[in-house]
Amino acid sequence: MWGQRDTARRNAVLAHPAGCPRRLLTTALLLSLLLDPAILLLREHQDLPALDQNASLHVTFDPKTMTLRWDCRENVTSGECLRTTHKENSPVKKGIKGKECRCTFQDHSLHGGVSFTVKVNIDQRWISETLVYSNPGVEGTAAQNFSCLIYNADFMNCTWAKGQAAPNDIQYFLYIRDSKKKIERECPRYLSDSGTHVGCHLQNISGLSFYSYFLVNGTSQKSGIQFFDSVLMLKEIERYNPPNNITVYCNESHCFIQWEKPRTRKTLSDREFQYQLDIQRQIVVSGDLGNKYNFPSPHPRATHILKMRTADARRAEWGTWSQPVQFGSEELESSLVHVYVLVVLGTLVCGLMLGCLFKRFLARHSLFPPIPRIKDKLNENQHVDHESLWEKFTHDAGKADREDVLTVEEVAQGPASG
Numbered sequence: 274m275w276g277q278r279d280t281a282r283r284n285a286v287l288a289h290p291a292g293c294p295r296r297l298l299t300t301a302l303l304l305s306l307l308l309d310p311a312i313l314l315l316r317e318h319q320d321l322p323a324l325d326q327n328a329s330l331h332v333t334f335d336p337k338t339m340t341l342r343w344d345c346r347e348n349v350t351s352g353e354c355l356r357t358t359h360k361e362n363s364p365v366k367k368g369i370k371g372k373e374c375r376c377t378f379q380d381h382s383l384h385g386g387v388s389f390t391v392k393v394n395i396d397q398r399w400i401s402e403t404l405v406y407s408n409p410g411v412e413g414t415a416a417q418n419f420s421c422l423i424y425n426a427d428f429m430n431c432t433w434a435k436g437q438a439a440p441n442d443i444q445y446f447l448y449i450r451d452s453k454k455k456i457e458r459e460c461p462r463y464l465s466d467s468g469t470h471v472g473c474h475l476q477n478i479s480g481l482s483f484y485s486y487f488l489v490n491g492t493s494q495k496s497g498i499q500f501f502d503s504v505l506m507l508k509e510i511e512r513y514n515p516p517n518n519i520t521v522y523c524n525e526s527h528c529f530i531q532w533e534k535p536r537t538r539k540t541l542s543d544r545e546f547q548y549q550l551d552i553q554r555q556i557v558v559s560g561d562l563g564n565k566y567n568f569p570s571p572h573p574r575a576t577h578i579l580k581m582r583t584a585d586a587r588r589a590e591w592g593t594w595s596q597p598v599q600f601g602s603e604e605l606e607s608s609l610v611h612v613y614v615l616v617v618l619g620t621l622v623c624g625l626m627l628g629c630l631f632k633r634f635l636a637r638h639s640l641f642p643p644i645p646r647i648k649d650k651l652n653e654n655q656h657v658d659h660e661s662l663w664e665k666f667t668h669d670a671g672k673a674d675r676e677d678v679l680t681v682e683e684v685a686q687g688p689a690s691g
Contacts, residue, residue: 330402332391338377338455341389343402345374352393354378359386369393380452380486380504384408384415410499413438416445416489419501423478423511424592426538432464432472433489433501440495445470452484452504478538481507511538513583515595516548516564521579528568528577528600534560535583535592549591551580560586576601 330343341354352369354376367376381387386408392401408415416433423429431447447470450457458480464472484506491498516532523529534546546560558566570577579598584591 330391330393330400332389332402332404334389334404334406336383336406337450337457339380341376341378341391341404343374343391343393345372346393346395348396350394350397352391355388355390355392356381357388357390358382359388380450380484382502382504384499384501408499410497411438412499414440414443414491414493414496415499415501416491417501419487419489419503421487421505421510423507423538425514426511426536427477427479429475429478429510430464430472431460431475431487434471435466435469436491436499439491439498440493442495443469443491443493443498445489445491447473448488448490449475449481450486450488451480451482452486453482454480456480478507483507507538508585509588511585512590512592513537513546513585514592516581516583519579519581519595519598521598521600523570523600526569528570529565530568530579531565532581534564545586547584547586547589549582549584551594552577570601 330346332341332343334341341356349372354367354369355364356367356378357364358381365378365381367378369376376391383406387406388403389406390401390403392399414436417436419431419433421429421431433445435443435445447460447463448457449460460470460473460475462474462476463470464474484504486502486504488500488502490500514535516535519530519532521528521530530550532548534541534543543560543564548558548560548564550556550558550566552568556566568577577600579600580594580596582591582594
């Protein structure tokens with residue numbers, strides 16, 4: 274059986290020799306189909322212009338507008354910009370619109386160092402260029418501990434400290450730029466310490482929007498000074514005033530406390546506030562409750578002192594306390610005061626009476642009691658000279674052995690003269 278198959282296979286090969294025109298035609302057709310796309314692709318690459326790999330885009334960056342620019346090239350089909358902060362190492366990507374040769378980023382802190390990269394597609398080839406934006410100057414000379422605070426809805430204070438490596442002749446300057454309108458202004462009123470600017474006071478912040486860019490740079494004749502910058506959300510640095518028109522109404526079982534939300538830099542809804550009440554303990558009340566609170570206080574009640582303050586509903590950054598508000602009945606305290614007064618007066622009266630009685634008792638039981646007087650029977654109904662009797666008694670006192678002899682002389686009365 275296997276021999277018959279081999280014989281048939283040899284006969285088939287002999288029937289179609291290698292030089293058969295049909296086989297050659299088939300092979301040529303297959304080769305033409307495979308080589309045609311390769312030839313077309315080779316011609317396409319030969320038609321592309323040569324691209325200089327050393328060509329520069331001349332990328333530049335403007336920190337005032339946060340705009341990245343480069344030289345425009347022809348045949349640019351697409352591109353993108355990348356911003357990478359050295360400290361965060363989190364790139365931000367922006368696409369290029371049409372044939373624009375610039376990218377504008379949102380305000381961002383730059384003092385830690387930033388790298389910008391531009392990638393463009395020219396004639397189906399990508400080229401890129403990176404620009405490193407550094408913070409020139411001596412390390413440690415920039416302002417530090419920078420912070421800002423908005424209060425009373427219209428005022429803002431910003432403070433900072435002198436850099437640890439800053440020279441003695443350092444002078445700092447603050448610039449504030451609205452992130453939306455891109456309008457920049459310098460601090461109108463500086464706060465100084467030994468001649469060096471360490472703060473700024475603004476009395477009108479109506480021109481600032483939701484975000485603002487703050488830049489503190491410095492000058493010195495001795496060394497280069499690094500800058501410090503920061504982007505702040507104004508809502509996060511605002512401290513709210515206490516509530517307005519705090520009123521308290523009391524009945525037999527409760528005291529109803531009501532107030533109005535304070536004035537803020539921007540108009541906010543009630544739910545964006547939270548309140549803290551200090552009565553006998555601190556109580557936090559959400560703005561969703563309609564700016565009111567029921568305080569259980571059955572009658573009779575002592576006088577309570579109420580204070581309140583306000584914060585943003587998302588952050589417990591409390592403002593200042595309100596002026597104390599007194600509520601409740603004073604009858605209970607008045608009655609207690611009367612009782613205390615009566616107790617004190619009663620104690621004083623009892624003390625005085627006991628003192629008088631004790632003094633009288635001591636006077637009657639003295640160590641040398643008075644000797645009773647001698648009764649004069651002869652002159653019982655006449656006036657007695659008590660002082661004479663006492664002197665006579667004291668003069669004769671102590672003469673117990675002395676015997677008094679009474680001599681009586683009879684004097685004869687002579688005849689009366691005529």
